[in-house]
Amino acid sequence: MTSLPENPSPPISEDDRDTAVRRMQEAYAEGHISHEEMDEGLHQVLTAKAHSELVSALASLPAENPGTTSTIAAAGGRIRRRGVWRIPRTLKVESAYGRVHLDLSRAVIEHPVVDIELQLGTGGAKITVPRDAIVDVEGLRTGWKDTLYKPRRRPGAGGPRIRISGTMGFGRLKIRHARR
Structure with missing residues (x-):
């Protein structure tokens, strides 16, 4: 076998x-x-x-410069980031209309704390975080629907802390931990 x-x-x-x-x-x-x-x-x-x-x-390539703050913005349509991408210390996501999907499960996270600031009008957002991440949504204000997030029973040791803040008008934020 x-x-x-x-x-x-x-x-x-x-x-x-x-x-x-x-x-x-x-x-x-x-x-x-x-x-x-x-x-x-x-x-x-x-x-x-x-x-x-x-x-x-x-591995032999020089590291990409993640910078300290990056902004992803769209007036309408979908914002989507997934796969291997480098997460800056502060990520601002702005969208008037449309959905946002951020998958951080395979992203390169070089900072122990990452701040994601959402400024969303209409449309929902879905964020997939690494399995061992600790998520803080205390700084997020929602206008219409509550945030869907169920913290892990046993938070992973050594994982990044992801703080989500900002405002969401009409839409729901769904946060889930990656399975692997």
């Missing part, structure tokens, strides 16, 4: 692969890697089967 590994590497999404290709191209354009290194890295990224292979292909 063959045993499965305890924590298999998660599969690679198209967003993950696209982000890795972009990072390779940016590193080449900024002069951090040679043309040959970029070709080899792109080959690794495009043929990777597991998330761990993707991380390995990007």
